[in-house]
Amino acid sequence: MAFWTIIKVGLKSLIGNALRSFLAMLGIIIGVGAVIAMLALGQGAREQVMQRVSVMGTNLLIVRPGQSIFHGVFSGIQQTLTEDDALALVTEVPGVRQVAPAVGGSVQIKYLGRNWRTRVTGTTATYLPIRDFAVAEGRTFTENEVENSARVVLLGPVTVDNLFGADDAVGQIVKVNGINFTVIGVLKSKGDQGWFNPDDQAMIPYTTAMSQLLGLDYLAEIDVHAEDGADTTRMIAGITRLLRKRHRLPEGTADDFNIRNQADMIETANQFTRTFTILLGGIASISLLVGGIGIMNIMLVTVTERTREIGIRKAIGAKERSILMQFLIEAVIVSGLGGALGIVLGVVAALLVERFTEFTTVIAPANIVMALSFSAMVGIFFGWYPALRAARLDPVDALRYE
């Protein structure tokens, strides 16, 4: 029997039982939809993280307090890093071009009647080139201002928009947590990166931040900018040696700080998102499996119900192979069509997530191809047994079946 004829026969019997066919498909639709949406979410998270890491600038090492337990998960905030540590790094570790000490917090900024809550980073002028920031208007901090805890602030373009609207910000006085600061510059826009917006923040001298605004005695991090072509492995060893000596850590104890470089962060991000994707994909695959079992169930019912039809077909000359193909193709049509509808559902779900939540989703064409072929395989796998049962029916018994 021609292949096209078998497909026509299959379609006809599926349309004849439209509701049942749809219910059989539903499992696959939901399964494939879930797989597509979940993978899109995983892929989106991955790209977001990668983008964020790559925007941070090259040649960057970040020293943070606390032990590194596992791939950047900290044992809690520890107070170990000081300004002197930061200064010592520049003078004593070869390959270090410049460092930027940093502390952070959340503040309320007020200008005339307007209020805006944002992140503040206390740091030095070196932080800007290290983190790939530039000043669009005005100027950055002077050494003098950092040394003297001057009340000067750099604002991100989004922050400026919210506080000043169309007015000129540079030179104005704003209240940061009730303290007067002079706006000395506006940052150049970097674009929203999803998890936090680098265009919405304030930068002040770290000395001012620690003593006057946030009341901190220790640094939250030291950003280290390596010389071009410097050997980061040797630098990490050098920084580790120096900080252990300065912190008087006895031989055999763990570091009370951790150093990460960009490659590490990319690796960590990759590992995290890979795990995330596998986990989501795995959960979704289970629903696909359940959908397959649903198809098998329906196909078994169909075969039993159509025993007499199978008997008739055999009497007029259908071979086992023809019957097998007929039912197998029927199962594959159900799962394949379910897969196609599932892809539509998954894509729509991903787009809705993208539209209405902060998550980014990326639909990889490879995932669609994979989902479609996987659902067809589900049809073959779960359709095989019912189809084989149909094919193996004894013609006399099948004809007698009431």
Add this chain to the structure above:
Amino acid sequence: MIRTTGLVKTYHLGGATIRALDGVDLTVEAGEMLAITGSSGSGKSTLMHILGCLDRPDAGAYVLAGEDVSRLSKNRLAEIRNRRFGFVFQTFNLLPRLSALENVELPLLYAGARRAKNRAAEVLETVGLADRMRHSPSQLSGGQRQRVAIARALACDPAILLADEPTGNLDSRTGDEIMALFGVLNDAGRTVLVVTHEPHIAARCRRQIHMRDGRIDGTAS
């Protein structure tokens, strides 16, 4: 055309063993019209299933057109059913979702025939249903359904027609019409075997064999 010797078929029902066929020797010449009669349980249906290659005997030989078919593979048997036999059943056994034309087309599709639709239409015309081709079986009367079934049996131009109680579900006038149609087909050279328990149907065949307890216990012509 058909020659069987010592055909035996046993069934196991629960613990009991039933000898449905207990040594059947039968010869049917090409072009014959034969009735197989007997009460229910006499083994006439089983005999027909084996003659029609729907089933294989447990013992004995079955030579069809010079070929021993009693030990052939299921695939070969399917081909033989397709090319050499046309089946007509008591309950018509049409596929309800298909039109008359599509039902008749079916054996041609399994045979891989070209222009199956044209051939099916031709055969439907010869059984007098040219104007009912697009109807589904449920839109047809019993007699018309049986004509569709006969057309389907004839589609692949088989040498032998096997009819199992073909008039059992029809009123007597329609039954007579169907038997007349078989007569015409037999006159055209086709071998026709009719299984029936109705004497007046059997009487329309040129030869009758009577079965009892899995054996042939009488022949009349």
